[in-house]
Amino acid sequence: MKVFSIRHGEQLFPHNNEGKKLICGVDASLVELGKQQMQELGREFIRNGIVLDAIYRSPLLRAAESANELADGQTVQQYVIEDLKETFPNSGEGHSYDELEERGGDIYAHPFSPDQETLDHLVKRSREAARRILADAKEYGFESIAIIGHGDPLCALDWVLRHEGQPASYAAMRDSYYPQKAQAKEYHLNSDLVLESEGRIITTEAATQSIEGFRNVGNTEAKI
DSSP states (O other): OEEEEEEOOOBOOOBOTTOOBBOOOTTOOBOHHHHHHHHHHHHHHHHTTOOOSEEEEOSSHHHHHHHHHHHTTOOOEEEEOGGGSOOSSOTTTTSBHHHHHHTTTOTTTSOSSTTOOOHHHHHHHHHHHHHHHHHHHHHHTOSEEEEEEOHHHHHHHHHHHHOSSOOSSHHHHHHHOOOOTTOEEEEEEOTTSOEEEEEEEEOOTTGGGGOOGGGOOSOTTOOO
């Protein structure tokens, strides 16, 4: 089975009175660039003969919009998986991206509030999401699926596909692989749903316009 992990496209961000970009609300929509990014990724899939049997996605709006733009009129069954949603509670909501970068994106070891979802919980629910998705895809006989979600949860998903235990830290997980917006990573799983190999990291030209430097671990240059 081929699995493509895809982060949603560029979304709408609020700004404070000083014009600084703020961490978005839980259900922000895509901006025009985000739609273009997902459409371009869909065209890359078509050019390379990638045909999806199904899309499993987060329940949030930007993931739904990304799935629709990726499919671009094609009939692809979509399944909503609650455990693919963004980190919640996200204590960073309403804080500036400058503050997030100062923390290296690590809102788990350095939360903005005490109700922040823990890294341990994030990884555990990502493992459960992977188990459910892969079992479902196997039952239906799917050979190629996409999983569309958010940065930290997909980072955790990558970790659980490749490791049995928990990461030692957010930094260890992030530096192993962190998805950029509208970027896809390919995995090959055997009939026992065990990872056999990792394939391409697909970064289109439009996706390079949304690179988050503090989360860039050298994966953005790989293209189909």
